[in-house]
Amino acid sequence: MAPIQAYAPTSSSEIEEAEEFHAAFQHAMENIHKQDTLYIxxxxxxxxxxxxxxxxxxxxxxxxxxxQNERGQMLVDFCIENRLAIGNSFFKHHPRRLFTWxxxxxxxxxxxxxxxxKKRWKSSIQQTKTYPGTDCGTDHELLVSTIKIKLLKIKKPEPPVRFDLTQTPEEYGIEIKNKFGILMAVEEEMGPxxxxxxxxxxxxxxxxxRIPKRKAKGQPWILNTTL
Structure with missing residues (x-):
């Protein structure tokens, strides 16, 4: 999961400042791997x-x-261009759970x-609302999203098979010799x-x-040095 925190210039700032913010915002997004779940x-x-x-x-x-104001239109256009969904706007609540400032x-x-x-992860947001009255020491309300994502289970690679070569039977050598004889007798040409x-x-x-697997040596639960 890749979160980005943003703070845009106020509506009283110059439009050039807002454009610089969106350019920096765009640059930050481009540094996020496409497979990451992006939340802003x-x-x-x-x-x-x-x-x-x-x-x-x-x-x-x-x-x-x-x-909608001018900065709101800029944000919506940015979301359209970057395929972003605005989480707060999809959940019905009393207005007191919608205002954030x-x-x-x-x-x-x-x-x-x-x-x-990102729109592809939109369904991961189960709920979004504000908690007015929460003491945050700011004129903004606490905005909370409930998120549910399924993490990809990464399979651990199987450890390589270790054979106990001290118990290699005679039959192993005989079988290898026979199979290599058959391989070399194949008429069609094979590359190296x-x-x-x-x-x-x-x-x-x-x-x-033919060959037994080597038994793993278990570690003692207590070392001699601790006794």
């Missing part, structure tokens, strides 16, 4: 609003507050913080690589059938 959390200082074009339906839901006088409430995810592959298969298969 942050204060984007943008209102994505209720406006909904056909393209916008691909990246945002209907549960948004207020009207409150003005110092307590009269203005906006939705400007978002959790973004193919010949080596056949020889390796003969040696390994015959060893598995």
């Amino acid at each position: 959390l942050g204060d984007f200082n943008a209102k994505i609003g209720h406006e909904m074009s056909r393209e916008e339906k691909e990246v945002k839901g209907i549960h948004c507050l207020g009207n 409150t003005s110092p006088d307590g009269k203005t409430k906006n939705q400007i913080d978002y959790i973004l995810v 690589d193919e010949l080596a592959t056949h020889a390796q298969q003969i040696l390994l298969t015959t060893a598995k059938n």
Whole structure:
């Protein structure tokens, strides 16, 4: 999982500053491996609003507050370009669970913080909502997503077979000699690589059938030096 935390310039900043932020944001995303589950959390200082074009339906839901502003349009366009979904907007809640920022006088409430995810991982977000009143020491509300992902189980490679060569039976040598005799008698020509592959298969298969495996030595549960 690859999380990115973002903090965008405020709506009162120059448009050039916002463009620089999105350029840096784009660069950070490009450094993430494509197979990683990407989540982006942050204060984007943008209102994505209720406006909904056909393209916008691909990246945002209907549960948004207020009207879209210029920075909100920039964020939505960025999500469309990078195939990101805006997690907060897909879950129906009371407005008090949707707004993420409150003005110092307590009269203005906006939705400007978002959790973004690659569209291919959108279903991993089970829930997203704010917890107003949580003491975070900020004018922003605590925004929480419940995420459920299935991790790929990596199979451990099997350890190589170790044979107890001290117990190599006579039959092993006889069988190897016979099989190599048959191999060399094959009329069709084989290149050195193919010949080596056949020889390796003969040696390994015959060893598995004739030679006992070496028993692993267990480690003592307590060392003599500790006594």
